[in-house]
Structures are given as structure tokens and as C-alpha cells.
Amino acid sequence: MSSPLVQRTAMPGLGLSAGITLFMLTLVVFLPIGALLWKGAAFGPAALWDTINRERVWAALWLSFRLSFLAACFNLVFGVIVAWVLVRYRFAGRRIVDAAVDLPFALPTAVAGIALTALYAPNGVLGGLVDDLGWRIAYTQWGIWLALVFVGLPFVTRTVQPVIEEIEAEVEEASATLGASRWHTLRHVIAPMLMPAALTGFALSLARAVGEYGSVIFIAGNIPLRTEIAPLLIVIQLEEYNYGAAAAIGLAMLAISFTMLLAINLIQIWSRRRIGHV
Amino acid sequence: MFDAALHKPATSTRFRSATDESPAARWALIAVAIGGLALLVGAPLVIVFAEALSQGWAAAVASLASRDAQSAIRLTLLITAIAVPLNAVFGIAAAWFITKFDFRGKAFLITLIDLPFSVSPVVAGLCIVLLFGANSAIGGWLVASGYPIVFAVPGIVLATVFVTFPFVARELIPVMIEQGRAEEEAALTLGASGWRVFRTVTLPNIRWALLYGTLLCTARAMGEFGAVAVVSGKIRGQTATMPITIEMFYNEYLSVAAFSMAALLTGLALLTLLLKTALELRHADQLAAVRRH
Amino acid sequence: MFLRPAAFAIAVLAPAAHAESLLNVSYDPTRELYREFNEAFAAHWQAQGNDAPQIETSHGGSGAQARSVIDGLNAQVVTLALASDVDQIAASGKLPEDWQSKLPHNSSPYTSTIVFLVRDGNPKGIQDWGDLTAEGVEVITPNPKTSGGARWNYLAAWAWAEKNDRDPAEFVGQIFANVPVLDTGARGSTTTFAQRGIGDVLLAWENEAYLALAELGEDQFDIVVPSLSILAEPPVALVEGNIANDEQRALASAYLDYLYTPEAQAMAFKHYYRAWDDSAADPEDVARFPDLQLVSIDELGGWAKLQPEHFGDGGIFDQIYVAP
Numbered sequence: 001m002s003s004p005l006v007q008r009t010a011m012p013g014l015g016l017s018a019g020i021t022l023f024m025l026t027l028v029v030f031l032p033i034g035a036l037l038w039k040g041a042a043f044g045p046a047a048l049w050d051t052i053n054r055e056r057v058w059a060a061l062w063l064s065f066r067l068s069f070l071a072a073c074f075n076l077v078f079g080v081i082v083a084w085v086l087v088r089y090r091f092a093g094r095r096i097v098d099a100a101v102d103l104p105f106a107l108p109t110a111v112a113g114i115a116l117t118a119l120y121a122p123n124g125v126l127g128g129l130v131d132d133l134g135w136r137i138a139y140t141q142w143g144i145w146l147a148l149v150f151v152g153l154p155f156v157t158r159t160v161q162p163v164i165e166e167i168e169a170e171v172e173e174a175s176a177t178l179g180a181s182r183w184h185t186l187r188h189v190i191a192p193m194l195m196p197a198a199l200t201g202f203a204l205s206l207a208r209a210v211g212e213y214g215s216v217i218f219i220a221g222n223i224p225l226r227t228e229i230a231p232l233l234i235v236i237q238l239e240e241y242n243y244g245a246a247a248a249i250g251l252a253m254l255a256i257s258f259t260m261l262l263a264i265n266l267i268q269i270w271s272r273r274r275i276g277h278v
Numbered sequence: 279m280f281d282a283a284l285h286k287p288a289t290s291t292r293f294r295s296a297t298d299e300s301p302a303a304r305w306a307l308i309a310v311a312i313g314g315l316a317l318l319v320g321a322p323l324v325i326v327f328a329e330a331l332s333q334g335w336a337a338a339v340a341s342l343a344s345r346d347a348q349s350a351i352r353l354t355l356l357i358t359a360i361a362v363p364l365n366a367v368f369g370i371a372a373a374w375f376i377t378k379f380d381f382r383g384k385a386f387l388i389t390l391i392d393l394p395f396s397v398s399p400v401v402a403g404l405c406i407v408l409l410f411g412a413n414s415a416i417g418g419w420l421v422a423s424g425y426p427i428v429f430a431v432p433g434i435v436l437a438t439v440f441v442t443f444p445f446v447a448r449e450l451i452p453v454m455i456e457q458g459r460a461e462e463e464a465a466l467t468l469g470a471s472g473w474r475v476f477r478t479v480t481l482p483n484i485r486w487a488l489l490y491g492t493l494l495c496t497a498r499a500m501g502e503f504g505a506v507a508v509v510s511g512k513i514r515g516q517t518a519t520m521p522i523t524i525e526m527f528y529n530e531y532l533s534v535a536a537f538s539m540a541a542l543l544t545g546l547a548l549l550t551l552l553l554k555t556a557l558e559l560r561h562a563d564q565l566a567a568v569r570r571h
Numbered sequence: 572m573f574l575r576p577a578a579f580a581i582a583v584l585a586p587a588a589h590a591e592s593l594l595n596v597s598y599d600p601t602r603e604l605y606r607e608f609n610e611a612f613a614a615h616w617q618a619q620g621n622d623a624p625q626i627e628t629s630h631g632g633s634g635a636q637a638r639s640v641i642d643g644l645n646a647q648v649v650t651l652a653l654a655s656d657v658d659q660i661a662a663s664g665k666l667p668e669d670w671q672s673k674l675p676h677n678s679s680p681y682t683s684t685i686v687f688l689v690r691d692g693n694p695k696g697i698q699d700w701g702d703l704t705a706e707g708v709e710v711i712t713p714n715p716k717t718s719g720g721a722r723w724n725y726l727a728a729w730a731w732a733e734k735n736d737r738d739p740a741e742f743v744g745q746i747f748a749n750v751p752v753l754d755t756g757a758r759g760s761t762t763t764f765a766q767r768g769i770g771d772v773l774l775a776w777e778n779e780a781y782l783a784l785a786e787l788g789e790d791q792f793d794i795v796v797p798s799l800s801i802l803a804e805p806p807v808a809l810v811e812g813n814i815a816n817d818e819q820r821a822l823a824s825a826y827l828d829y830l831y832t833p834e835a836q837a838m839a840f841k842h843y844y845r846a847w848d849d850s851a852a853d854p855e856d857v858a859r860f861p862d863l864q865l866v867s868i869d870e871l872g873g874w875a876k877l878q879p880e881h882f883g884d885g886g887i888f889d890q891i892y893v894a895p
Contacts, residue, residue, distance in 0.1 A: 006381040011462065012472030013374055020371035021387075024364075028440050029393060032405030039408050056889075078314055085311040089304060097312060099551045103319045106497035106547025107326075108521040109399075109504060111540040114528065115322035123768035126321065139752050139769065150318055158490075159452070166456070182299060197452065204395060204448070211398030214504045222714065222753040224892060231398040235755065236716040238404065239634035241641070241659055242884055247408075250401040257396035258389065265385040265392070412643025413663075421643055429644045511644045512629045513594060526630065529758045530602050531786040 043244030051248040064230040068209035071148035079156025109214030139221035152205030159201035203264040329537035341535035350523035361438040369446025377454040394443040403508025429511030437505040449491030497547040592625040596646035598633040604842040633719035652719030655874040665812030679804035680830035681844035687795040688773040700731040704745040711770035720757040724774040727801035744891035778843035802865040
């Protein structure tokens with residue numbers, strides 16, 4: 001408990017790096033989010049709770065977080081597979097696949113939304129195919145999930161890829177020499193090594209999906225209680241010049257996201273320590 | 279793509295090495311990766327370019343020559359040129375601070391840096407309007423002094439920095455944790471100054487991560503829509519960025535113009551990503567050396 | 572470190588606000604109209620011996636645009652979808668409370684109404700509001716909470732129910748129960764209906780419906796005119812609080828007055844608006860509007876009463892729509 005806030009080291013640049021970090025954090029994160037908190041506080045705790053505690057708001061928050069979680073889960077599995085394939089296998093077009101992973105970062109979200117809707121609407125190329133099977137993607141929760149998968153796609157691959165590159169062949173060989181099956185090696189040797197990075201990617205993918213508005217709004221259908229996402233509720237409150245209520249829902253989302261991210265970052269630091277990095 | 283020869287350099291023998299998956303499993307994984315990306319990423323990309331060129335190259339190029347399109351392109355390049363260096367400097371400083379020093383609340387600080395990712399872009403825009411809008415104390419004073427933030431370039435820059443805030447720092451932190459402090463400490467013991475250590479020891483080690491983070495930041499900065507839409511005011515020829523202009527064109531039934539602009543934006547982003555790939559190829563030896571140090 | 576290059580950038584990018592510049596903040600469907608109008612007005616203004624004015628426009632959802640003006644968007648002129656949005660700007664002190672009496676026709680140089688756009692041949696046989704609640708009819712409309720146009724849709728349905736002895740709240744609730752996709756804006760709904768092939772009928776501004784026919788294919792859709800609809804009056808106003816000097820005031824006033832000239836009115840007719848003065852208009856543009864019974868907003872009680880009662884937080888729309 002008596003440890004100093006920052007432990008003394010010989011490393012230079014403490015003042016400069018801490019100064020820049022805190023200055024930018026203040027300007028870009030603290031001040032704007034502080035303004036939001038201020039607005040929420042001015043709105044009053046009772047009014048805040050009244051705004052959030054409605055069936056429609058809970059439904060939207062539940063929908064946003066549930067679908068973001070499911071999308072992040074998909075991205076976790078799919079992202080690790082893509083990273084593995086990109087690092088370990090050589091095949092024609094590997095570079096193209098490598099570049100394609102980053103595209104969701106680059107495509108403007110509104111364009112992504114329009115393109116995905118055009119593709120997966122019942123009269124679109126892919127939407128038409130599944131429509132024949134009686135499955136609707138656009139304007140259902142599937143559509144929202146798809147858009148959220150899209151925006152969070154690159155995170156897991158990009159965080160896991162360097163770690164796979166770092167894995168020394170000796171580790172796997174040792175495991176194989178000791179008689180472990182390939183599956184056993186993957187599960188008990190490789191997977192724990194990838195865990196911290198994969199978790200980071202998962203957290204980023206989840207966080208990004210929760211707040212996503214631009215691409216989802218086109219494909220969602222926006223029907224209250226069914227396909228209405230939380231960010232849309234904020235926009236609706238803004239249309240009514242109701243800044244307080246908008247801030248209230250924004251704060252609720254912020255609080256949930258922050259708690260989730262903090263938990264994941266703590267798990268990650270803990271698992272790094274356990275494995276022996278740092 | 280599927281019938282490409284599968285081989286792993288150095289270990290490509292007729293016998294399966296103990297550290298390889300069975301060929302069937304390999305095929306399946308490659309198929310899943312390529313198929314998934316084709317459906318999720320490839321198909322939307324094809325749509326964008328197909329729509330842009332639906333009336334031929336001439337129409338697409340002509341639509342980009344209009345006054346509104348030109349000013350949107352200039353504005354987006356300007357915003358990116360301001361926002362990305364700011365983020366790069368912040369990313370390096372934050373990564374240095376977090377990885378080279380021990381202090382309490384590290385997870386908390388990292389979470390704060392991540393926070394802009396989880397804030398809905400719409401809320402981010404709202405925050406900036408609440409802080410710098412004409413009805414706030416700071417904003418009112420700035421507007422009165424002739425330096426409006428919201429509905430002008432500074433507000434758009436701020437929104438862009440906000441949404442791309444974690445990119446560089448997030449790339450650098452894991453790499454710098456991995457690398458540890460031993461090399462820097464050794465250099466310091468030998469009497470090198472702090473700047474010299476950073477330039478000659480740290481920078482070569484992190485440059486790929488830095489480059490990668492910066493390029494991603496660039497791609498994302500050019501494409502941001504939600505937050506910018508709230509703070510831009512959408513004035514044609516003045517505060518309409520490329521993504522805002524795409525929405526405008528689309529809403530005006532100018533499908534070719536909208537998708538041409540989208541294709542251009544995607545092209546710019548692809549260019550940054552290709553640049554990254556090319557650099558990686560060219561410096562593959564150094565890169566491998568760094569990674570294997 | 573941060574403000575300096577940015578401020579410099581503004582100076583380079585946007586010419587400093589001088590007297591001959593004007594920003595018109597408008598709503599979504601007026602893009603085509605104001606593009607043509609701005610050119611005509613600029614020529615008119617120069618013909619009177621003035622320098623060429625620099626006229627900028629901004630389009631978006633009516634409510635979002637009004638909010639931008641309240642938060643400091645430097646508009647000298649607003650041309651929005653609803654009087655209640657201009658009322659909100661007035662409440663912030665940027666223009667006088669009695670703004671609507673400053674210009675003729677309730678400050679609405681052009682009007683429109685709400686009609687139905689159906690698929691070619693009208694396969695579901697939709698003729699009037701009563702047909703929208705039928706089993707299996709899918710209705711496309713934007714969200715009244717986020718779209719000015721959708722508020723007119725909602726109120727037109729409400730007015731029809733009142734005249735036809737139906738419980739308006741229940742009737743409008745039934746219509747919205749048939750909505751499979753609720754877009755945030757009028758253009759979004761048009762796209763969903765026309766390009767994504769969703770729904771049997773689109774509730775749209777009359778000008779939007781005609782424009783959709785012209786842009787997206789006359790042979791694919793039909794316009795159906797209901798027995799009764801609403802007189803939608805999109806108002807225009809001068810934003811007193813954003814006028815820098817007398818020259819700019821003269822320019823802004825002239826801009827709004829020009830909307831009422833026969834030339835501009837003809838332009839409004841051409842862009843499918845119901846304008847007032849058809850003396851210079853192409854007779855064909857005027858003749859295409861069918862006669863129908865139009866209820867004005869004042870007959871329903873006026874915006875000051877309707878806006879909070881129906882569309883406010885927890886208002887009638889929230890009650891009838893979310894109740895399962």
C-alpha cells in the first residue's frame with residue numbers, strides 16, 4: 001500500500017511521455033466525456049434513471065450488447081483462424097487476403113452499411129439466395145449481427161498475428177516429441193500463448209461493435225423492441241432537443257462498455273503475468 | 279485461389295511434420311478464411327466498385343471533378359494530415375509511458391485509451407458539441423473570439439482524433455511489452471542520451487508496429503462518418519468531408535457519384551494498406567530480424 | 572499546438588465570412604430545388620448591380636439541422652420541414668417568436684402533402700388510409716421521431732381517422748404495427764421501398780414520390796392519392812441572430828423574398844411542390860397535382876400543441892407504438 005505512484009527507474013522521458021499522454025487524454029477524452037457527465041449530472045439522477053429504466057431502452061441496450069458480444073465471439077474464432085492461416089500457410093493470394101482483413105477499417109461505415117444492405121436485402125445477390133431458404137438477413141437481428149461482425153473483423157486477426165509469428169518452432173516440436181497429438185499441442189500449448197492477444201482483439205471488437213451506428217442503421221430495420229439499437233435511441237432523443245436524455249443513454253452505454261473493457265484489460269494483465277511475460 | 283499449391287517453405291517435405299496440421303485440416307482452414315472474407319469483405323467491395331463503374335469510367339471520373347467532390351477530397355486530406363500525426367505522437371508517448379515505467383492504475387489508463395472505441399461515434403460527436411457548441415461556456419467564448427470549433431475544421435479534426443485515438447498506442451503497447459526494457463537500459467548504461475536511445479534502440483524495434491498503427495489510423499481517419507456528421511454542419515464545399523459527401527450524393531439519387539467517391543476513398547485506404555504490404559516485402563529481412571531478435 | 576494549424580486551415584480553406592456570403596440550412600428533399608434556385612437567385616442578385624454572392628447550403632434531417640443551428644451553425648436562412656423546428660431555434664433566441672408572420676402564407680413559399688407510392692399496378696389494391704391497416708400490407712415510413720416528413724405522415728393518418736370516426740390513436744397504432752423497416756429519414760425510406768424491394772406502400776412527401784418516379788423508374792411504381800391528406804407547410808425564416816451586418820441582411824431578405832417571385836414559384840412547381848403563384852409556371856407542372864381534401868395543421872391544433880403531445884418523450888406516438 002505504501003508503494004509510490006510511479007516507481008523510480010533510470011528510464012528517461014517520464015515527464016515528457018506522461019505529459020503528452022495526459023494532455024491528449026484530457027483534450028480528447030476527459031473534456032468531451034466530462035461534458036457528457038456534466039450534462040447527465042445537470043439532468044439529475046432521478047431523471048437519468050427514468051430515462052434509462054424503460055422497456056424500450058433496456059431492450060435496445062440488451063440488443064446492442066448481446067449482438068456485439070455474439071459478433072465479437074464470431075470474430076474471435078474467425079480472426080484466430082485467419083491469423084493462423086496467414087502466418088502458417090503459403091498459398092496464392094495470401095497477400096490479398098492479408099490486405100483484405102483491414103478493409104473494414106478503411107471502408108466508411110455508411111458505405112459499408114449501404115453495400116451490406118444492397119447485398120443481403122431480399123432482392124440482393126446474397127439475400128436472395130438465403131431468402132429462398134426462408135431466411136432473412138437484412139432488417140432482422142441477423143443483419144445487425146452481420147454489420148457488427150464486419151466492423152470488428154480486423155481486430156482479433158491483427159492482434160493475434162504477431163504473436164503466432166513469435167511462437168518458436170521448438171515449443172511445438174518439444175510438445176510433439178513428448179507424444180502430444182497435434183490437437184493437444186494446439187489446445188494446451190498454443191492456445192494459452194494466443195490468449196492475451198486474442199482477448200485484446202475480442203475486447204476491441206466488442207467495444208467497436210457496441211457503439212457502431214453508421215453501418216447498422218441501414219441494415220437494422222430499426223423497429224422498437226426488436227431491431228432498434230441503443231445508439232439510435234440517442235439520436236432519437238437528440239431529435240427532440242432532449243440533450244439530457246441523450247446524455248443519459250450515452251452514459252449508460254459508456255458505463256457498461258467501460259466496465260467490460262476494464263475487466264478484460266485486468267484479465268489480460270493477469271494472464272500475462274501468469275504466463276510470465278512482462 | 280483454391281487450387282493453389284500448398285507448401286510451407288523449409289518444411290515442405292513429403293512427410294508431414296509433427297508441427298503441421300493434416301492437409302485436410304489445412305485446406306478446411308484456408309477455405310474458411312477465404313470464404314468468410316469473400317462474403318464479409320470482398321462482396322461489399324465488389325458492390326462499391328461495380329456501382330461506381332455502372333455507367334463507365336468517364337461518368338465516374340467526371341463525377342469526381344465537380345466542385346463539391348473536389349473540396350471534399352481536399353478537406354479529407356487536410357483533416358487526415360492533421361489528425362494522424364497528432365495520434366502518432368500521442369501513441370508513442372503513451373506506449374513509452376505505459377511500458378517503460380511501473381505505476382499503479384495501468385489497466386485503468388489503458389482502458390481510458392481504449393474508451394473512444396467503445397463510445398458510439400454519435401455520442402463522441404455529441405460530447406464535442408456539448409463542450410464546444412455555441413451554448414457552452416468554452417464554445418461561446420471561442421465563437422465570440424472568432425475561433426469556432428464546432429461546424430468548422432477544428433471540430434472535425436477533434437472528432438477524427440477521438441475515434442482514431444487508440445490505434446497507434448494499441449499497436450505499440452504489446453510490441454514494447456514484448457521487447458522489454460533491457461536494450462534501452464543497456465544503451466543508457468553505456469551513456470546514451472534519452473533521445474538517442476529512443477531513436478537508435480526503440481524506434482527501430484517498433485517501427486513496423488508504428489507504421490502499421492499509423493496506416494490504420496490514416497485509413498480510419500479518412501472514412502469516419504458518424505462523429506463527423508454531428509460536428510460538421512454538412513456545408514457543401516466547406517465542411518463536408520468525403521464520407522459526408524458520399525451520403526449527400528447517395529441521398530440525391532446520384533448513385534454513380536456517391537459510389538465513385540466511395541471507391542476513391544476505398545482506393546486511398548487500399549493504397550495505404552498496399553504501401554504497408556510493399557514496405558513489409560521490401561524490408562522482409564530486417565523485419566524478420568527484428569521479430570526474431 | 573492543436574488549435575493553431577487548425578485555425579490556419581480554416582483561413583486557407585474557407586474564405587473569411589464576408590458580407591456577400593449566405594448559408595441556407597435546409598432539410599433533405601429540397602436539395603434539387605435549392606440547387607436550381609441558388610443559381611437563379613445569384614443571377615438575379617448580380618443583375619441588380621451587386622457582386623456575385625457566395626451561397627452555401629446544408630441538407631439533413633430537419634430536426635438535426637435545427638439543432639445544428641441552435642448549437643452554432645452559422646445559418647442566415649433556414650428552410651426546414653416543420654414550423655416546430657424553427658420554433659425551437661426561436662426558443663434559443665436566434666429569431667423572434669413571431670417569425671412565421673414575417674413572410675406571406677405562414678412563411679411557406681411552397682407546400683406539399685402526403686401521398687402513397689405503391690408498386691406498379693397496385694397489387695394490394697391500396698386506395699385510402701383505411702387500406703393500410705389490412706392484414707399483410709407492409710407500410711414503409713420513416714420514424715416520426717427522427718424525420719420531419721414522417722410527422723406529416725403520422726398526422727395525415729390521424730386526421731383521416733378523426734374524419735372517419737375511427738379511434739385515431741388505435742388506427743395510427745395499427746398502421747405502425749404494419750411497418751417492417753423504420754428508417755431515420757425520408758430518403759432512407761424511399762431507398763428501402765424502391766431499391767431494396769421492401770413493403771407494399773411508401774408514405775411519402777408528394778414531391779418525394781414524384782421525384783422517386785422520375786429518378787427510379789415510372790414503370791415500377793404508381794402514386795395513389797388518398798381521399799384526405801395534410802397540407803404540409805415547410806417554412807422558411809431569416810435567422811436574425813446570425814446576421815453579421817446590413818449587407819448580409821439585405822442579401823438574406825432578398826433571398827427569401829425571391830422565393831415568392833413567379834420565377835421561383837415556377838421552379839417549385841417544377842420540383843413537384845405545390846406553390847402559390849402559377850403565373851410563370853409550366854401549366855403541365857401545375858396540372859399534374861390531383862385535387863384532394865387537405866387538412867391544415869391549425870385545424871389539428873397547431874404545432875405548439877401537437878409536437879409535445881404526439882412526438883415528445885413519452886408522447887402519444889411512444890405510447891401507441893411501443894405498447895405490445
